[in-house]
Amino acid sequence: MQVRIIAVGKIKERFLSDGIAEYEKRLVPYLKLSITEIAEERRGVHASASQEQHAKEKEGERILAAIPEGTYVVVLDIRGTELASEALAARLRSLQLAGTPSVTVIIGGDLGLSDAVLGRAALRLSLSPMTFTHQMARLILMEQLYRACRINSGEPYHK
Template identity: 50%
Template sequence: MRVTIIAVGKLKEKYLVNGCKEYLKRLGRYGNFTVVELTDEPCPANASAAEEEQVRHKEGNKILASLPKDSQVIALDVTGDKTDSPGLARRIENLALRGNSHLTFIIGGSLGLSAKVIDRSHWRLSFSDFTFPHQLMRLILLEQLYRSFKINRGETYHK
């Protein structure tokens, strides 16, 4: 199984960098995991709706240009489908059983994802109604992927 995470924005906080490195190391035994980090677009502090849309559009074009061919695209979107950890594990397992050996998860920038990215996605996944910083979301996603692979292998993991 190959998993690509496309994330807008650079991780700056040391604890997030270290946490992501740790989960990527743990995930290495389950497949090939790659993080593609894209630069976020500058946005004025008091940006208009049009300026925010322009930022999402530019970041969206970078995301679309970075999508691996023939991968199942999963956009992290607050308005997407909600599931629990076993549900995510089942979804990953079902995708693999249907021949989807490459999954791509997309984490947008601080303003979210462009409509083009949402439209290109095969599945929109929401982790919560809460809003998380996009840098923290990367760590949360990696932890949930690790948990999913542990569940699918029948391995124990703390609750």
């Protein structure tokens, strides 16, 4: 199965980029992974609510343009469905068995995701009720994808 991650912004912290690179290596035997980074929309430090909304919509346009046709779209959303690792693995397995060619997971920036992007989602997934930076969310997502692959392969994983 192919999994594409579309994420707003670049990873700035070395410890996070090292962790993401490690999980990219670990995922090679299980799935085809690609990461597309979407540029953060520039705005002033003291941007108004309307300027922030405009920035979120511009980022959303770039995200929507990067989503391939026929993919199953998952957006990370704090108000989304929380899944245990086993449930995430089962969801991925069922998509694969149904012949879904690819899954695209979208991680918004610090402003979140536009309504248009949220509306494109087949699944709104929450990693936790806690708030994480979008950079940290990418690392957590990668670890959970790896864990789901191990579960689906019948390999041991830490509970």
